[in-house]
Amino acid sequence: MRLHQTTMALGIGVALLSLPAALFGQGTVPEPPTAPWAPARTPDGQPDVQGVWRPVDGGTQSLERAMSSGEYFDELATGVRKDYPSRIIDSEDGHIPYQSWAAALQQELEAVYENPTRPEHIDTQTRCLGPGVPRLYYFPRFRILQPAGSVVFVWDQYHSFRVIPLDGRPHVSPRIKLWSGDGRGRWEGNTLVVDTTNLNAKSRLDVIGDFFSDQAHILERFIFIDGTTMHYEATITDPTVFTRPWTMQVVQRREPDEEFWEYACHEGEHDAARTSSQFIDSDVGDR
Amino acid sequence: MRLRFVGLPYLAVVLSLIPSLASAQAAGGGTQTSGTTSIPRTSDGKPDMSGIWQVLNRANDNILAHSASEGVPAGLGVVDGDEIPYRPEALQQKEENFANRETRDTEANCYLPGVPRVTYMPFPFQIIQLPEVSTFLYEYVHATRYVHTNGSEHPEGPINWWMGDSRGRWEGDTLVIDVVHFTDQTWFDRTGNFHSEALHVVERYSLLDADHINYEVTIEDPAVFTRPWTMRMNLYRRTEPNFQLLDYDCYAFEWEQYYPYPGL
Numbered sequence: 001m002r003l004h005q006t007t008m009a010l011g012i013g014v015a016l017l018s019l020p021a022a023l024f025g026q027g028t029v030p031e032p033p034t035a036p037w038a039p040a041r042t043p044d045g046q047p048d049v050q051g052v053w054r055p056v057d058g059g060t061q062s063l064e065r066a067m068s069s070g071e072y073f074d075e076l077a078t079g080v081r082k083d084y085p086s087r088i089i090d091s092e093d094g095h096i097p098y099q100s101w102a103a104a105l106q107q108e109l110e111a112v113y114e115n116p117t118r119p120e121h122i123d124t125q126t127r128c129l130g131p132g133v134p135r136l137y138y139f140p141r142f143r144i145l146q147p148a149g150s151v152v153f154v155w156d157q158y159h160s161f162r163v164i165p166l167d168g169r170p171h172v173s174p175r176i177k178l179w180s181g182d183g184r185g186r187w188e189g190n191t192l193v194v195d196t197t198n199l200n201a202k203s204r205l206d207v208i209g210d211f212f213s214d215q216a217h218i219l220e221r222f223i224f225i226d227g228t229t230m231h232y233e234a235t236i237t238d239p240t241v242f243t244r245p246w247t248m249q250v251v252q253r254r255e256p257d258e259e260f261w262e263y264a265c266h267e268g269e270h271d272a273a274r275t276s277s278q279f280i281d282s283d284v285g286d287r
Numbered sequence: 288m289r290l291r292f293v294g295l296p297y298l299a300v301v302l303s304l305i306p307s308l309a310s311a312q313a314a315g316g317g318t319q320t321s322g323t324t325s326i327p328r329t330s331d332g333k334p335d336m337s338g339i340w341q342v343l344n345r346a347n348d349n350i351l352a353h354s355a356s357e358g359v360p361a362g363l364g365v366v367d368g369d370e371i372p373y374r375p376e377a378l379q380q381k382e383e384n385f386a387n388r389e390t391r392d393t394e395a396n397c398y399l400p401g402v403p404r405v406t407y408m409p410f411p412f413q414i415i416q417l418p419e420v421s422t423f424l425y426e427y428v429h430a431t432r433y434v435h436t437n438g439s440e441h442p443e444g445p446i447n448w449w450m451g452d453s454r455g456r457w458e459g460d461t462l463v464i465d466v467v468h469f470t471d472q473t474w475f476d477r478t479g480n481f482h483s484e485a486l487h488v489v490e491r492y493s494l495l496d497a498d499h500i501n502y503e504v505t506i507e508d509p510a511v512f513t514r515p516w517t518m519r520m521n522l523y524r525r526t527e528p529n530f531q532l533l534d535y536d537c538y539a540f541e542w543e544q545y546y547p548y549p550g551l
Contacts, residue, residue, distance in 0.1 A: 043330060105548060120545035129539045129546075130429070145422060147337055147415050154422060159399075159431045161424050163413065169529045178534050179429075202539070202546040211547035260433065262448040266538045267398045267472075 037190055037226040044148040046166070047190050049224050052255040054141035055232075060125065061207045063087045063248060064094060066138075087138070089233070090247040096210060097243045109209025124203045128265035130160055130179040132203035133196055134218060134234040138250050143260065151185055151192060156260045164194055171197050177214055179203065192222040213240040228254040326460070326494040329416065334460045334494045337416045339530055340522040342502075346407040347394075350476045350518060365407070365518040371480060372513045384479025393473045397538035399430050399449035401473030402466050402488055403504040403518065411525050413532055421455065421462075426532045434464050444468055447484060462492040475506075483510040498524035 039047035059068040065084040067075070075081060086094030098106060112121045125131060131139055136155055145152040153162045164185040171182050177200035185194040196218040204211050216238035223231040230252040237245040327335040345353075345362030351371070352364030373381060384391055393400055400408060408427045415422040423432040436455040446452065446468040455464040466488040474481050487507040495501050500522040507515040 109548075118545075119542070120548055124542075124546055127539075127542055129542060130536060145415050145417065147417065152415055152422070152424075154424070154431055159429055161429060161431055163424065163532065165531070172531070172533075176533060179536060179539075200543075202543055204547060211551075213547065213551060259435070261442075262450055264399060264449050266428075267449055 037224065039190060039224065039227065042146045042148075044146075046146050046151070046187060047224060048146065049192075049222075049227075049230070050144050050146050051257050052141060052143050053230060053252045054255050055138050056251045056253055057085075058138055058140045060131070060135055060138055060205075063096065063206050063210050087248040087250060088246060089249045090235075091244075097246050099241060099243055102211075102241045106209050106211065109204075109211075113208060123207050123209075125207065128158070130158055130203060132201075133162070133180045133183070133199065134220065134232075134236075134248065135203055135205055136160055136162075136180065137232045137234070137252075141255060154260070157263045158265060159263060164192075171195075174198065177201075181218065183220070190224040192220075192224075194220040194222070196220055211241070212236055212238045215240045230254075325496055327497055329418070331418055333416075333418075333457060334462070335416060336414045336421070336462065336492060336494060336500065339411050339413045339525040339532065340500060341411040341525055342407045342409070342520055343523055344407065344520055346518070346520065347404065347409055347476055349478045350480060351478075365520045367517045367519065370516075372516055374511060374513055377481075377511045381479050381481060384474065384481055388477060388479050392477055392479070394477065397428060398472065399428060401449055401469060402432070402451050402453070403490060403506075404473060404475055405430055405432075405450070406490075406502060406504070406522070407520060410535055411530075411532055424532065427535050428537065429534065434462075436462075441465070441467055445484075449473060451486075451488065458491075460493060462490075464488075464490040464492070466490065481511065482506070482508045485510045492522075495521075498526060 039049065042048045042050075057066045057068065059066065059072070061067055061069065061072045062084075064086045066087045067084045071082075071084070088094050088096060091097050096106075109121065112118075113123060116122050136142070136153075136158075139155060139157055142153050142155045145154065149165065149167055151164045151166065153164075155161065160180065162180050162183055164183040166185050166187070168186070169184065171184060172178075174197075176182070176198055178198050179200055179202065181196040181200075182198035183194045183196045185192055187193075199212075199214055199216050199218065201212050201214040201216055216236055219235045219237075221231075221233045221235075223233065225231065232250045232252055233247055235245050235247040236242070327337075329335045344365060345360055346365045348359045349362060350365050352369050353359070353362050355361040389395055394408075399405075405412070405425055405427065408425070410426040412423060412425040412427075415424065419435070419437040421434040421436060423434060425431070430450060432450055432453055434453040434455040436457070438456075439454060441452050441454055444467070447470045448468050449470055449472070451466040452468040453464050453466045455462055457463070467486075469482070469484055469486045469488075471482065471484045471486075485508050489505045489507075491501075491503040491505075493501045493503075501519070502522050503517060503519045505515050505517045506512065
């Protein structure tokens with residue numbers, strides 16, 4: 001099986017190599033070969049991408065300005081506003097294509113996130129709630145496991161995990177909403193395509209209040225360029241909030257394998273609950 | 288009402304398991320079998336415990352035998368000898384815990400429930416078994432555990448983790464997991480049975496057949512108990528077609544109304 005696939009890959013590589021020479025005749029220097037990455041295979045035939053991965057520019061402050069938390073604090077400290085690239089690769093202008101009411105709501109949330117006056121002004125991350133999909137993919141860092149018939153993601157933080165079946169089973173009932181949605185995957189070459197529905201959409205997309213609704217449908221593509229680089233692309237379709245589907249991209253790199261140790265957030269978290277108790281009637285001060 | 292009772296879902300689980308257990312026995316199951324013991328095995332010959340499991344008992348309410356009370360079904364108990372060997376001074380703490388259980392119980396606060404309690408919470412959990420490490424994924428607060436089976440030792444303490452540090456090894460066909468480095472915050476059940484940071488847990492998972500695990504766990508904590516003591520129970524495979532873990536993020540329930548925005 002593995003030998004056969006290697007031979008196939010070699011064959012494609014040879015074909016690619018010989019193509020420029022055939023086109024341009026002898027004497028032309030051919031382009032360097034760009035043979036597709038030929039990964040090792042798991043026992044059930046998946047491209048083996050197991051191990052630890054981390055976003056190159058991790059940080060959930062803003063989708064349209066992809067900065068790390070360190071860069072964000074630098075900006076706060078210095079007051080100097082630098083340019084950062086947008087994670088949004090479609091729309092072309094790098095902005096989220098909100099409907100006008102939704103754009104207004106996002107701007108309202110962005111204006112108050114540093115000085116909240118209502119419970120909903122506090123980012124879900126501050127409350128230790130699960131970041132969900134797709135936000136988890138710009139959090140450091142996660143481990144991929146590939147037991148037979150599925151792909152499993154386990155994060156270092158929030159003890160979040162996702163189990164993606166590859167057996168073509170249907171989604172769970174639309175009555176069920178989940179923090180990370182209900183993912184169904186398939187491999188297209190070295191790309192894992194995951195169809196994600198049943199999102200509760202409780203987690204924001206970033207600190208500054210970008211959001212979607214529980215009507216959203218996310219098509220995720222994990223494009224493994226080679227053994228160390230993966231492009232995570234998520235296309236969000238949500239006619240309730242956006243004028244058209246849009247796509248974000250987060251480049252991920254493999255990291256040396258090491259143990260993940262316990263990350264407890266809610267268990268030691270008091271600030272958000274106490275802050276919130278100023279804004280709501282019920283007493284949460286004992287949390 | 289801080290305790291989150293899950294009586295009705297539990298009943299539904301019991302009812303849904305009955306026919307599937309019967310059909311699973313008829314169908315066999317598992318990927319490879321050897322000799323007379325029809326248990327699934329991995330390619331390296333180890334018993335294959337991959338899959339989704341759940342207890343069918345009331346140990347989370349009370350690990351000792353108990354009569355029914357409002358909202359709490361009766362239970363036969365899971366402790367050998369039906370007695371927990373508390374030191375005399377620790378018994379008073381247990382009684383205080385019981386009196387304050389609605390606020391002090393880790394479950395009432397939706398904290399990570401510790402080991403072994405997470406095993407017998409009335410929620411399914413999934414074992415992802417790979418040669419070097421088995422990853423345990425729990426529906427309850429999506430708790431996770433890595434059980435390292437690569438011969439590595441516990442990291443040097445002192446460390447206080449809610450779920451402890453798990454190192455596993457195979458003794459024949461039994462997966463033996465040694466767990467240390469706990470907090471003193473987690474309980475064994477809703478009645479306030481407790482331990483100290485010195486807790487040392489040894490779990491033993493043995494496949495009885497493709498769909499049943501015999502689970503034994505020995506509790507050692509010289510600060511609280513006069514001797515080690517043992518619980519045992521069965522874990523049942525969830526054999527329903529397309530069964531999967533869902534969410535029980537109880538710490539989020541009071542906040543969900545506000546996100547992504549009230550009324551949206």
